[in-house]
Amino acid sequence: DQQVKQNSPSLSVQEGRISILNCDYTNSMFDYFLWYKKYPAEGPTFLISISSIKDKNEDGRFTVFLNKSAKHLSLHIVPSQPGDSAVYFCAASTYNMLTFGGGTRLMVKP
Amino acid sequence: DAGVIQSPRHEVTEMGQEVTLRCKPISGHDYLFWYRQTMMRGLELLIYFNNNVPIDDSGMPEDRFSAKMPNASFSTLKIQPSEPRDSAVYFCASSFRGEGNTGELFFGEGSRLTVL
Numbered sequence: 001d002q003q004v005k006q007n008s009p010s011l012s013v014q015e016g017r018i019s020i021l022n023c024d025y026t027n028s029m030f031d032y033f034l035w036y037k038k039y040p041a042e043g044p045t046f047l048i049s050i051s052s053i054k055d056k057n058e059d060g061r062f063t064v065f066l067n068k069s070a071k072h073l074s075l076h077i078v079p080s081q082p083g084d085s086a087v088y089f090c091a092a093s094t095y096n097m098l099t100f101g102g103g104t105r106l107m108v109k110p
Numbered sequence: 111d112a113g114v115i116q117s118p119r120h121e122v123t124e125m126g127q128e129v130t131l132r133c134k135p136i137s138g139h140d141y142l143f144w145y146r147q148t149m150m151r152g153l154e155l156l157i158y159f160n161n162n163v164p165i166d167d168s169g170m171p172e173d174r175f176s177a178k179m180p181n182a183s184f185s186t187l188k189i190q191p192s193e194p195r196d197s198a199v200y201f202c203a204s205s206f207r208g209e210g211n212t213g214e215l216f217f218g219e220g221s222r223l224t225v226l
Contacts, residue, residue, distance in 0.1 A: 006152075034214065043114070043201055043217030044153070089153060097166075098215060100145075102152030 003027045004092050006101035013108050019077040021104050023090030026071060030092035030099075033066060035075050038087045038103070047088075048075070080108045112136070114218035116202050122224045128190040131221045134183055135204030143215060144177055144187050145201040153201070159185065171196075192225045199223070 005024045013019045023033075031052045036044035050057040050064045050073070057064050063076045077084055085108045090101040115134040123129055135142045143158040157167040159179045167177070174193070179185040189196055199222045203215040 036217075041219070043203075043219045044215075045217070046214050049214065097155075097158075098143075099155070100153035 002102075004090055004099045004101040006088075006090055006104045008104050009102070010105040010107070013080045013106065015082055015108055015110050016079045019075075019080045019084065019106055019108065021075040021077075021088050021090070021106065023073050023075075023101055024071060025073075025092050027092065027094065027099075028068075028071070029094045032093040033064070033073050034091045034093065034098070035062075035064060036089040036091060036100075038089065044089055077106075080106075082108050082110050084108050114202055114204050114216055116200075116218035116221050118221055119219065120222045120224075122226065123192055124226050125193055126191045127225075128188065129192045129196075129223060129225075131187040131200050131202075131223070133185045133187070133202030133218060135185070135202070136206075136216055137183065139204035139206045139216070140182075141205045141207055142179060142185050143203040143205075144185070145203060145217075147199045147201060147220070156187070156200075189223075192223075194225045197223055197225050 003026050034049040035047040037047045038044040048059050048062050048064050050066050055066050066073045087103045087105050089103045091098045117132045140161050144156040145153050147153050156169045157177045162179045177187045199220045201217050201220045203217045205215045
C-alpha cells in the first residue's frame with residue numbers, strides 16, 4: 001500500500017513557464033514533507049521541505065504548498081529552467097522515517 | 111566535506127553470484143539507510159540502522175538480502191545468491207536526527223547493479 005503517491009510519471013514544460021509537480025499521501029501522521037531532485041547517475045539531493053503545520057514554504061524559484069485536508073502537496077517551479085530537468089521525488093516523514101513517492105520526471109524544453 | 115560514499119558505482123554479475131555493496135556515511139550521522147530504486151517501485155526503503163543497530167529490515171525483499179553495520183563509518187548490503195530481478199540502483203543515505211530536524215537524508219551516488 002503506497003502511502004505517498006506521485007501520479008504523474010512525467011511532465012514536460014517550456015522554459016520560463018511554471019512547473020507544478022503533485023504528490024498525494026494517505027497517512028495523517030506525517031509531520032514533514034520534503035522534495036528531492038535526482039539527476040541521472042547521481043543520488044537524490046534535498047530541495048525543499050515543509051512542516052505539516054504550515055501551508056506554504058518558498059525558497060527562490062521553488063515553492064511547496066501543503067493542503068492537509070486534501071492530503072496533497074505540490075511543488076511549483078517558476079520560472080522553469082532547462083537545468084531543472086530531473087526526476088523529482090516527494091517524501092513524507094513520520095517518527096523520523098522518510099517514505100518516498102515513485103517520482104516524476106520533469107523535462108524543461110528550451 | 112565528504113558526502114556519503116558508495117562502492118562500487120557499477121556492478122555486473124551473473125545470476126547466483128554473491129554481491130556486496132558498501133557504504134561510508136557522513137561522519138557524525140547516526141542513522142544509515144539502504145534504498146533501492148526501480149522503475150516499478152521508485153525509491154523503496156530496505157533497511158535502516160541507528161547507532162549501528164538495525165532498527166527496521168521489513169523492506170528487505172527476502173532472505174537472500176542481508177545488511178550489516180560493524181561500525182559507525184561502514185555498512186554493507188549483501189545479496190546471495192543474486193537474481194536478475196535484483197537489478198536496480200541501490201542507494202545508501204545517512205542523517206543526523208536532532209530536535210526540529212526535518213528528517214533530511216543525504217544520499218550517496220548509488221550502486222547500479224546488473225544481474226545477468
